[in-house]
Amino acid sequence: MAKLKIQKTNSVTSTVVDSYVSPTLINGNHIGGTGGDNSQTVPTIRCSFLKDVGDAVDTGYINFQKGMRKFEVSNTSDANTTVATLVNKLSSELTAADTMTILVTTATIVGANVANIGAGSGSFTANQDYAYVQYATGNVTGTPIISVGHQINGTSLTGNVTVVAVNTTGNVTVAVATQDVSDEQINVSVQFNASRITNKYVWDWSNEKYRYWFSAPSYSATALSSQPGWQDTVFVQVNNN
Numbered sequence: 001m002a003k004l005k006i007q008k009t010n011s012v013t014s015t016v017v018d019s020y021v022s023p024t025l026i027n028g029n030h031i032g033g034t035g036g037d038n039s040q041t042v043p044t045i046r047c048s049f050l051k052d053v054g055d056a057v058d059t060g061y062i063n064f065q066k067g068m069r070k071f072e073v074s075n076t077s078d079a080n081t082t083v084a085t086l087v088n089k090l091s092s093e094l095t096a097a098d099t100m101t102i103l104v105t106t107a108t109i110v111g112a113n114v115a116n117i118g119a120g121s122g123s124f125t126a127n128q129d130y131a132y133v134q135y136a137t138g139n140v141t142g143t144p145i146i147s148v149g150h151q152i153n154g155t156s157l158t159g160n161v162t163v164v165a166v167n168t169t170g171n172v173t174v175a176v177a178t179q180d181v182s183d184e185q186i187n188v189s190v191q192f193n194a195s196r197i198t199n200k201y202v203w204d205w206s207n208e209k210y211r212y213w214f215s216a217p218s219y220s221a222t223a224l225s226s227q228p229g230w231q232d233t234v235f236v237q238v239n240n241n
Helices: none
Strands: 046-050 058-065 070-075 081-086 100-102 105-117 124-134 141-143 151-153 162-168 172-184 184-193 201-203 209-213 234-238
Touching: 046 070, 046 081, 105 172, 105 209, 124 162, 151 162
Parallel strands: 081 100, 209 234
Antiparallel strands: 046 058, 046 100, 058 070, 070 081, 105 124, 105 141, 105 184, 105 234, 124 172, 151 184, 162 172, 201 209
């Protein structure tokens, strides 16, 4: 297993090294990312972690990779350090000691409609466990393919809003904590918690592999003109400091 590259700054010369995977740029963006202290000049992978049960969740960065899903991490405020393992939870759901999450965005959608299931438009039903998210594919920035297990963030629904079924193009069913659901139009993000990450690739928990960068998610149906024909044209966004 290749270890994640960690950005470092020489304390004597102030030279920053291992900031980029390669000098290659696509549409002005560096491919992939590195770990390292977020106080350095180039952004690094951002994580959230819980050191001890009952503590507040810390936002931080990766110091060193210890295993496929295990990393030494520090927080951004006082260098509180622990070894934590990636889990399939949002940062707000972390309750077990030494667990962490890295958030990945696959798409943003303008004007998505969050709608009640089993009732007419504009109606209201109490205590729902599921809802529809409907959208026009032309309003998607990033990959238009939404996968089961990914989350929808940005709605007024509370808790984890997870895709459980893809009904048609532009219509997915999400599971929610039991609550009232009424129709709303809103801009949302489609995201997942990383199960693995390297300097170029990130995986979701269904083992789907994506290329990533720190910029907004990008999707093209054809190869980028500046790259060879085999060049992957989908890039998801990893949270960065």
